[in-house]
Amino acid sequence: MKATIYDVAREAGVSIATVSNVMNGKGKVSKKRSELIMKVMEKLNYQPSAIASALVGKKTFTLGLLLPDISNPFFAELARAIEDEAHDSGYCVMICSTDNKDERVERYLSLLEQKRVDGIMIGTGVENTILLSRLQAESIPIVQIARENALPSVNTVVTDDEMGGRLAARHLAELGHRRIAILSENLRVSSSRERIQGCRRELEERDIPLEDRNIVICEFSVEEGRRGARELLNRSDKPTALFCCNDLLAIGAMQVAKQLGIQVPEQLSIVGFDDTLLATVSDPPLTTVAQPIEQMGKHAVSLLVDDLINGVSDNSRIVLCPELRVRRSTGPV
16 A cells, blocks of 8 residues: 555654655754655655645646647647656646637646646647636746747747748749748637748748738648648649648648649649658658757746746747758749
């Protein structure tokens, strides 16, 4: 049977309060008695309950992570980077997939609050800023990652999405493309808006038109990439290049091009965004705008841990630089 704090106190001949003080480094307990209690804990293989420790010491060494969809390769790789960094810092991570649904976001935030997590990383859209303000009022540190919400006094780690859009547009324009279209995620997502904005501004500076009808809004999936690409590629004036705001949409576009007998990149160039594992295993390998996923994870955890140790937030906004990875899905007109 698992040992309890009562067993430790009985074996050491001390009060429960004394055992608690030794575990939490509080109170005045002699060195000799502290050593005795530690030896008894080791002998009984005593492991404090995380919830009990939280009630006493206000810490569970657990962080919450909200993501839209853990099955998406980008968010899966981001979660792994966060988990690795958290582990190295002595924390474990509770991961919640929200499907970008407001009710799931609210339910998970309430759950994480009840579980007394020490801090929360949010990589999904949040409409209920009242709930987030309540978490802040309870001194639960929050870090926004990969996308931004309208939250005051919150640390943020993002990629320069507008620059990413510019890199994609610049690459296609320099290959001679003028009929360029975009497959984008929902425009409620800040990163999508900024990627489109960067692409549009780069093309405008080069006097290349981008009509609104050539921006097709999709959900976050390969299936939606197929749907959006089919809509564009069945037109008489179909584009010669597609900028897809994530790799999943780009893979879907590739599949439809193959079904329609359109060769990539000879007849259609495709650029993705994220540089997940999919980009290297697709046929042909995908040209994509790489996000520094590992750096994002490291910075997000570091900001939370610093906040927890120092007790104050400096409201940092870390913007990381994207990088264009040219592979074989793009070519001259």
